Amino acid sequence: MVSIKDVARHAETSFKTVSRVINGDQRVHPATRERVSEAIRALGYRPHSGARMMRSNQSRIIGFLSDRVTTQPHSGDILRGAQQMADAHGRLLMLFNIDADAGDDHRRRAFELLMEQRVDGLIYACDYHRDVELPTEMQQLPSLLVNGFSTAMALPALVPDERLAAQQATRLLLAEGHRRLAFLAPNSRSIATPLRTAGFHDALLEAGIAPESMPVVTACEGVPGGEETYQVESVLAQLMRDDTPPTAILCGQDRIALQLYLALARRGLHPGRDLAVVSFDDQQPISGALTPSLTTMALPHFEMGRQAMKRLLDGDARCETVTVPFSTVLGQSHRHE
Amino acid sequence: MVSIKDVARHAETSFKTVSRVINGDQRVHPATRERVSEAIRALGYRPHSGARMMRSNQSRIIGFLSDRVTTQPHSGDILRGAQQMADAHGRLLMLFNIDADAGDDHRRRAFELLMEQRVDGLIYACDYHRDVELPTEMQQLPSLLVNGFSTAMALPALVPDERLAAQQATRLLLAEGHRRLAFLAPNSRSIATPLRTAGFHDALLEAGIAPESMPVVTACEGVPGGEETYQVESVLAQLMRDDTPPTAILCGQDRIALQLYLALARRGLHPGRDLAVVSFDDQQPISGALTPSLTTMALPHFEMGRQAMKRLLDGDARCETVTVPFSTVLGQSHRHE
DNA sequence: AAAGTTTGTGACAACGTTGTCACAACTGAT
DNA sequence: ATCAGTTGTGACAACGTTGTCACAAACTTT
The missing domain is CATH 1.10.260.40 (lambda repressor-like DNA-binding domains)
Structure with a gap:
C-alpha cells in the first residue's frame, strides 16, 4: 500500500x-x-486510518449495537438515520447485531470488540420500545440508547412519543366529527400500550368526552417482538353488538388495522366510508398496500436514528430520556361520510 | 488508555x-x-486495533455498502446474516448506506472512506433484486454483490432463485390437485417477474399442463422499490368472469396476496377454502397478520447475507452469480376443500 | 565434560501517521 | 547593515503493536 x-x-x-x-x-x-x-x-x-487512530487516539468510528436489527420491519431505519448523520459528521458506523436468543456474554463480547476498535461513542438500538438491561461497561464511553430506555442505568435515551401520537391520532378522528370511538389496543405487555391508551384518553378529555365511556379492547396477545396472535374479528363483533357502536376505531398497530380491514370487508363495510380507521406504526408493506389508504401514525425511526447520532456527536451527555414525535401519514381511512 | x-x-x-x-x-x-x-x-x-492494523496490514473489518438498507422491509436481514457470519469469523462490519437519491459521487466517497479503513473485503447489497452499476474501484479488493448482479462488471454475486421458488410454489398448488391456476404477476419492470413467470411455467409443463392456457396477469405497476399501485380487485373480477375460473392463485408478492385477501373477503370468499393462495416474499408484517395464515415463499435474505460473507471470507473469488433457494413458509392458504 | 538443542526472555526496528522543535530563507522595520 | 518576525521546510520522536534477532539458562546428546 x-x-x-x-x-x-x-x-x-x-x-x-x-x-x-x-x-x-x-x-x-x-x-x-x-x-x-x-x-x-x-x-x-x-x-491509513489505523496509523491516524494511533496518533490521534480517536477512531472517528461510532459503534452501533442493536437488538436484532430490523426484526421489526422498519427499525432498520434507525440504523439508516444514524448512519446518515454519522456520515454528515465524517464518522463511520461499526455495526454489531445481537440476536434475540443470544446471552449476556454475547452482548459483553460485542461490547468488548467495539472497545478494541476504540469507537468514539456507542449507540444501542432496541428493536421495539422497551426497558432494556445493559452491560454496565457502557458507561465507560459516550453512549446513548434509542427506541428504549434503561431503568437500571442512567443513560441518555431517545424514545418515540407514544402518548402524543395517540392523542394526535384521536384528534384526527374527533376533528372528523366522531363521538363514538374505540381503541383496539396492541399487546398488553408492550410498553407502548399504556402510553397510547393514555394519549387516547388525553384527546377524549380535551374534547370533553368521558374516557371511561369509550371502549378500549385488547386485540393482540403474546410476546412483543415474538409470537403474537390477533383477535380482531371477535373484538369487532363484540363492539358492533353495542347499542351505539363506534363510528371510528383507533388501531394500536398496523397489523390490527389490516385485520380490521379484512373483518370489515367480510361484513361488506368500507373503512373510511362506513367506519373511520386510524392506526399506528406505518409499516409500509401494510399501509402502502391497503385501499382505501390507511391513515397512520408513523414511528419516527429514521428521525430517532438521526437525532441519536446528533446528540451523541454534540456531546449532549445529559442522562435524559427525550421523546421524538411520530409523523402523521394522512390516508383516506380516517374519513367518514 | x-x-x-x-x-x-x-x-x-x-x-x-x-x-x-x-x-x-x-x-x-x-x-x-x-x-x-x-x-x-x-x-x-x-x-489497540489501530496499532495491530498497522503492523499486520489487515483490519479484520468487512465493509458493507448498501443501497437503502431496509427500504424493502426485510432486506435488513441480509445485513443481519452478513454480520452474524462475520462475527463467527472474528470480523467486524462497517456499514455504509447509500440513499436512493444519492449520486455516483456519494457512492464513490463511501467506497473511498471504506478503503481508508483498510477493509479486508466489501459486500455490496442491493435493496431489491436487480442489475446494478458499480464504481470500478470495487475490483481493487475482494468484493461481492448480494441481491443483485452487475452486467457491466465481473463480480461474484448472490441472488435469490426466483425461478425455482415460483416452480416450488406452483408445485404446492398442483399437489393439492388444482388444475386451473392463475399467476398475479408483480411489477413488470422488476427482474423477478419474468423469472417467477418462467418458474410458474416450469411447474405447469412438469405437470403436463400447457402454460399458455393458464392466465398470467400483471397486478402491480410502477417503479420497483418506489411508488407502486395495485389493481388486484379488477384483475380478480376479470378472472372470475371466465367460464372456468381458477381455483388457485399464485401471487407474485405478499402485497398482492394482501389485496387478494381483501377482494375475496368482499365477495364472501375465504382463501384456503374457496380459493387456494400462495405468495412470495414473506413480508412478516403481512404474512404474520393474515388469517388463514399465508403460504408464501420467503426471500432468503438472511441466508444470502450469511453465504455472501462466507464466500467472501473463504476467498471464493470466482466471478459467478450463485442462486440461493427461497424457503417455503407453509400456512393454510394453499389448501382447498 | 564438551557440544548441541530447546526454552524463555528481551532489545530493537518497523508499520504510517502527526506533534514538537529547529532552522534556513526571506520580509520589513530600524 | 542589523534585528525581529514570518514563511516554508525537514529531523526526530512518539503512538501500540509484532516480527527478527540475540542471548542466557536449562536441558539433551555425544
Whole structure:
C-alpha cells in the first residue's frame, strides 16, 4: 500500500510536508502543495486510518449495537438515520447485531470488540420500545440508547412519543366529527400500550368526552417482538353488538388495522366510508398496500436514528430520556361520510 | 488508555512477553503467563486495533455498502446474516448506506472512506433484486454483490432463485390437485417477474399442463422499490368472469396476496377454502397478520447475507452469480376443500 | 565434560501517521 | 547593515503493536 513517504518521494519533498498538505495546513508553498496533490492523485494514496487512530487516539468510528436489527420491519431505519448523520459528521458506523436468543456474554463480547476498535461513542438500538438491561461497561464511553430506555442505568435515551401520537391520532378522528370511538389496543405487555391508551384518553378529555365511556379492547396477545396472535374479528363483533357502536376505531398497530380491514370487508363495510380507521406504526408493506389508504401514525425511526447520532456527536451527555414525535401519514381511512 | 507496556510493568516483565501472551505464543513460562493474564484483567487492558492494523496490514473489518438498507422491509436481514457470519469469523462490519437519491459521487466517497479503513473485503447489497452499476474501484479488493448482479462488471454475486421458488410454489398448488391456476404477476419492470413467470411455467409443463392456457396477469405497476399501485380487485373480477375460473392463485408478492385477501373477503370468499393462495416474499408484517395464515415463499435474505460473507471470507473469488433457494413458509392458504 | 538443542526472555526496528522543535530563507522595520 | 518576525521546510520522536534477532539458562546428546 502506498504511504505518505511514497508520496513525498514522488513529489520530491519530505513526508512531513505531505502530511501538512493532507491536513490542510496553510504553511505550505502553493507550488509544493500542487506537486504533492498531484503525487497523491497519481499514486492513489489513501491515508491509513489505523496509523491516524494511533496518533490521534480517536477512531472517528461510532459503534452501533442493536437488538436484532430490523426484526421489526422498519427499525432498520434507525440504523439508516444514524448512519446518515454519522456520515454528515465524517464518522463511520461499526455495526454489531445481537440476536434475540443470544446471552449476556454475547452482548459483553460485542461490547468488548467495539472497545478494541476504540469507537468514539456507542449507540444501542432496541428493536421495539422497551426497558432494556445493559452491560454496565457502557458507561465507560459516550453512549446513548434509542427506541428504549434503561431503568437500571442512567443513560441518555431517545424514545418515540407514544402518548402524543395517540392523542394526535384521536384528534384526527374527533376533528372528523366522531363521538363514538374505540381503541383496539396492541399487546398488553408492550410498553407502548399504556402510553397510547393514555394519549387516547388525553384527546377524549380535551374534547370533553368521558374516557371511561369509550371502549378500549385488547386485540393482540403474546410476546412483543415474538409470537403474537390477533383477535380482531371477535373484538369487532363484540363492539358492533353495542347499542351505539363506534363510528371510528383507533388501531394500536398496523397489523390490527389490516385485520380490521379484512373483518370489515367480510361484513361488506368500507373503512373510511362506513367506519373511520386510524392506526399506528406505518409499516409500509401494510399501509402502502391497503385501499382505501390507511391513515397512520408513523414511528419516527429514521428521525430517532438521526437525532441519536446528533446528540451523541454534540456531546449532549445529559442522562435524559427525550421523546421524538411520530409523523402523521394522512390516508383516506380516517374519513367518514 | 492502558497499553501493553503498562501491563508489562504491572506483571514485571517485558512488553514483548505480554505480546506473546496475548497472541497465544507457547514459548512463555506458565507462571509468567499467569502473571501477565492477571495484569491484563486487573488493568482492563484491551489491544489497540489501530496499532495491530498497522503492523499486520489487515483490519479484520468487512465493509458493507448498501443501497437503502431496509427500504424493502426485510432486506435488513441480509445485513443481519452478513454480520452474524462475520462475527463467527472474528470480523467486524462497517456499514455504509447509500440513499436512493444519492449520486455516483456519494457512492464513490463511501467506497473511498471504506478503503481508508483498510477493509479486508466489501459486500455490496442491493435493496431489491436487480442489475446494478458499480464504481470500478470495487475490483481493487475482494468484493461481492448480494441481491443483485452487475452486467457491466465481473463480480461474484448472490441472488435469490426466483425461478425455482415460483416452480416450488406452483408445485404446492398442483399437489393439492388444482388444475386451473392463475399467476398475479408483480411489477413488470422488476427482474423477478419474468423469472417467477418462467418458474410458474416450469411447474405447469412438469405437470403436463400447457402454460399458455393458464392466465398470467400483471397486478402491480410502477417503479420497483418506489411508488407502486395495485389493481388486484379488477384483475380478480376479470378472472372470475371466465367460464372456468381458477381455483388457485399464485401471487407474485405478499402485497398482492394482501389485496387478494381483501377482494375475496368482499365477495364472501375465504382463501384456503374457496380459493387456494400462495405468495412470495414473506413480508412478516403481512404474512404474520393474515388469517388463514399465508403460504408464501420467503426471500432468503438472511441466508444470502450469511453465504455472501462466507464466500467472501473463504476467498471464493470466482466471478459467478450463485442462486440461493427461497424457503417455503407453509400456512393454510394453499389448501382447498 | 564438551557440544548441541530447546526454552524463555528481551532489545530493537518497523508499520504510517502527526506533534514538537529547529532552522534556513526571506520580509520589513530600524 | 542589523534585528525581529514570518514563511516554508525537514529531523526526530512518539503512538501500540509484532516480527527478527540475540542471548542466557536449562536441558539433551555425544
